Amino acid sequence: xxxxxxVTHSEIGKSFIDCAAHILGKSITLLECIPIEPKTDLxxxxxxxxxxxxxxxxxxxxxxxxxxYGATPSNILKQYTTQSNIEVVTGLNLPMLIQAITNRDGTLxxxxxxxxxxxxxxxxKMDSK
Amino acid sequence: xxxxxxxxxNKLGLHARASGKLTQLASLFSSEIFIIKNNKRVNAxxxxxxxxxxxxxxxxxxxxxxxSDENEAIKQIEKLFKNYFGEGE
Numbered sequence: 001x002x003x004x005x006x007v008t009h010s011e012i013g014k015s016f017i018d019c020a021a022h023i024l025g026k027s028i029t030l031l032e033c034i035p036i037e038p039k040t041d042l043x044x045x046x047x048x049x050x051x052x053x054x055x056x057x058x059x060x061x062x063x064x065x066x067x068x069y070g071a072t073p074s075n076i077l078k079q080y081t082t083q084s085n086i087e088v089v090t091g092l093n094l095p096m097l098i099q100a101i102t103n104r105d106g107t108l109x110x111x112x113x114x115x116x117x118x119x120x121x122x123x124x125k126m127d128s129k
Numbered sequence: 130x131x132x133x134x135x136x137x138x139n140k141l142g143l144h145a146r147a148s149g150k151l152t153q154l155a156s157l158f159s160s161e162i163f164i165i166k167n168n169k170r171v172n173a174x175x176x177x178x179x180x181x182x183x184x185x186x187x188x189x190x191x192x193x194x195x196x197s198d199e200n201e202a203i204k205q206i207e208k209l210f211k212n213y214f215g216e217g218e
Contacts, residue, residue, distance in 0.1 A: 022145075022146065023145040023146055023149045023176070024149045024153075024176075025146065025149055025150065025153070095177050098176055099175075099176075099177050102152070102175070102176060118177050121177070121181070122177065
């Protein structure tokens with residue numbers, strides 16, 4: 001099973017995890033979050049990320065999802081993209097997280113593709129019909 | 130293959146939590162299970178696919194089950210719809 005780590009501005013990640021647990025009706029294993037606050041020490045943060053990667057990787061790798069590309073969380077995560085056991089995706093939304101959680105028995109690249117596709121599919125301009 | 134039409138009677142319709150329950154139940158069976166609404170046919174084992182139906186209270190969907198455990202699957206799924214997805218209303 002692929003581990004999932006959310007690295008986000010403030011407590012957004014925790015809220016997403018709470019929502020996913022509510023929707024799926026259970027607590028979710030191998031899913032953690034790291035909040036980054038304005039005063040967070042970035043070196044400390046890297047340590048936490050590395051600890052979580054170790055905890056979450058049980059052999060299939062870790063999918064890291066962050067919120068905004070180009071912001072501090074994604075800039076910190078850039079260095080981990082060279083590791084073969086890690087994929088980093090930006091643009092966190094609930095559809096992508098739900099799909100990642102419910103499709104993580106395959107390969108890391110497979111769940112990453114599903115995750116990105118569902119992020120896009122979940123954005124719909126609603127009409128009156 | 131078994132096909133059956135069911136009406137959504139719970140107040141919130143096939144919302145996120147109800148879709149989650151449907152997905153979990155459908156995943157217990159080896160049969161292929163689809164939900165059809167307005168010619169849109171989705172995999173009942175995928176929560177985001179079900180949510181894309183945006184099926185609210187009063188709408189009618191068709192359950193389509195095909196496989197070795199199809200009889201038990203259709204029975205349990207129909208029961209879930211008729212039990213208001215366990216939501217009481």
